[in-house]
Amino acid sequence: MKTVRSLIRPLVHDLHAYVPGEQPKIKGLVKLNTNENPYPPSPRVLKAVKAAVDGRLRLYPNPTAQVLREKLAKLHACGPENIIIGNGSDEVLALAVRAFVEPAQRSEVRGQRSECKVQFFHPSYSLYPVLADIHGAAKNAVPLNANFTMPSVAELKRGKLWNFNAALTFITTPNAPSGCGYATADLEKLCRAMSGVVVLDEAYVDFARENAMKLALKYPHVLVARTFSKAYSLCFQRVGYFVGNPGLIAALDKIRDSYNVNGLGQVAAVATLEDLQYYRANFRKIVGTREELSCALTLLGFRVLPSQTNFILAKPPGNVLPASRRKKERRQDAGGTFGAKDWLEKLRDKKILVRWFHYPEVKDYLRITIGTPQEAQALVTAVKAILQ
Numbered sequence: 339m340k341t342v343r344s345l346i347r348p349l350v351h352d353l354h355a356y357v358p359g360e361q362p363k364i365k366g367l368v369k370l371n372t373n374e375n376p377y378p379p380s381p382r383v384l385k386a387v388k389a390a391v392d393g394r395l396r397l398y399p400n401p402t403a404q405v406l407r408e409k410l411a412k413l414h415a416c417g418p419e420n421i422i423i424g425n426g427s428d429e430v431l432a433l434a435v436r437a438f439v440e441p442a443q444r445s446e447v448r449g450q451r452s453e454c455k456v457q458f459f460h461p462s463y464s465l466y467p468v469l470a471d472i473h474g475a476a477k478n479a480v481p482l483n484a485n486f487t488m489p490s491v492a493e494l495k496r497g498k499l500w501n502f503n504a505a506l507t508f509i510t511t512p513n514a515p516s517g518c519g520y521a522t523a524d525l526e527k528l529c530r531a532m533s534g535v536v537v538l539d540e541a542y543v544d545f546a547r548e549n550a551m552k553l554a555l556k557y558p559h560v561l562v563a564r565t566f567s568k569a570y571s572l573c574f575q576r577v578g579y580f581v582g583n584p585g586l587i588a589a590l591d592k593i594r595d596s597y598n599v600n601g602l603g604q605v606a607a608v609a610t611l612e613d614l615q616y617y618r619a620n621f622r623k624i625v626g627t628r629e630e631l632s633c634a635l636t637l638l639g640f641r642v643l644p645s646q647t648n649f650i651l652a653k654p655p656g657n658v659l660p661a662s663r664r665k666k667e668r669r670q671d672a673g674g675t676f677g678a679k680d681w682l683e684k685l686r687d688k689k690i691l692v693r694w695f696h697y698p699e700v701k702d703y704l705r706i707t708i709g710t711p712q713e714a715q716a717l718v719t720a721v722k723a724i725l726q
C-alpha cells in the first residue's frame with residue numbers, strides 16, 4: 339500500500355498554508371486581531387436573513403447571484419456583466435490566479451516565463467503568495483518603500499525588481515497591514531504601465547479618502563476587489579466581488595463553482611445595499627475612533643502610522659521594564675528591550691487580542707483593529723497598566 343504522504347502532490351505537501359487570525363472563544367475578550375467590524379449588521383439585514391431561513395434552504399441559490407449583481411451594478415454605475423461575486427473576496431482573488439496565470443512549468447513550455455508571475459508588494463495581504471504557491475505559479479514580491487508608501491513607476495523602473503509584464507499583479511489599496519492609503523492618480527499611473535492583469539484589492543477602501551473603482555471601468559486589464567466582510571459587518575456570510583471588464587469577468591465566471599455564493603449570503607448582501615446609510619454612519623464612527631486611539635497611543639509613546647483603514651499599525655515603546663525585570667522576562671530582543679511580541683502577550687494576559695506578524699518589516703509593530711470607543715478605551719487602559 340502507498341503511504342499517505344505519497345498520495346499527496348509534492349506541491350501541496352510542501353505548501354505553507356495561509357494562517358488566518360485567531361478566533362478564540364474567551365469570555366470578555368476584546369478582539370482586535372482580524373479587522374472585523376465592531377458594529378453588528380443593520381437590523382434590516384438581520385431581519386432579511388432570519389426571514390430567509392425556512393423551507394427554501396432545500397433549494398439551490400441563484401447560481402450567478404443575479405439580484406446582488408444588479409444592485410451592485412447600480413451602485414457602481416456599470417452593468418451586471420462587469421461583476422462577479424465570490425465566497426468572500428478571497429475566492430475571487432484565487433479565481434484570478436487560476437484564470438490569468440500559467441503554472442510555472444506550463445509557462446516554460448509556452449515560452450512565456452517572464453510574463454507568468456503573480457506579483458505583489460511586500461508587505462501586503464499575505465494570502466497572495468499562498469495563492470501563487472497553490473497554483474504552482476512563480477511569485478514576485480517587491481518591497482514597498484521603507485515608510486510603506488508605494489514606489490512610483492519611475493522608482494519601480496529604476497529598482498528593476500518590478501515586472502511590468504507580470505501576468506497578474508495584486509495591489510492592496512489601502513494597504514494591509516500598514517494601513518497606508520494610495521492616491522488613485524498614482525495607482526492609475528502604475529496600471530497604465532502594466533501589460534498584465536492588475537487587481538486593486540480595496541478590502542478596506544470604505545475607511546479611506548479615495549477609491550479607484552473608476553479604473554476598473556476605464557481599463558480592460560484592471561479589476562477592483564471589494565468585500566462585504568469589513569465595512570459591511572458580514573465576515574460570517576462570506577461575500578466579496580470583482581468589478582471589471584466583461585471579458586475578464588466572463589473568464590472568471592467559467593471557472594468558479596456553480597453555486598459559489600450561498601443563498602443566505604446573497605440575501606444578506608442585497609439587504610446591506612438597501613441600508614447603506616446605516617453602514618456609512620458606522621464608517622464615520624470607526625474613522626473617529628481610529629483617530630482618537632491613534633492620538634492616545636501616540637501620547638503613550640507608540641509610533642502610530644497614519645491609517646486609511648479600520649486598523650492601525652503601531653510600534654509600541656521598547657523600554658518598558660526596569661533592567662532587573664528585563665532579565666527575568668522570557669522574550670527579549672537582542673537589545674534587551676520589550677518587543678512588539680512581548681506586547682502582544684502582555685495585552686493578551688489583559689484579555690486584549692491584537693495581531694503581530696513575524697516579517698522583518700513589521701515585526702516591531704502591532705496591528706490593532708479599530709473597535710468600539712469602549713474597546714479602544716480598554717486597550718488604552720491595558721497599555722497604561724503595562725507601562726506602569
Ligand SMILES: Cc1ncc(COP(=O)(O)O)c(C=O)c1O
Pocket residue numbers: 373425426427428429463510514539541564565566567573576577578
Ligand atoms: C487585503 C484583504 N483582501 C481581502 C481580504 C479577504 O476578505 P474576504 O473576507 O472578503 O475574503 C482580506 C481579509 O482579511 C484582506 O485583508
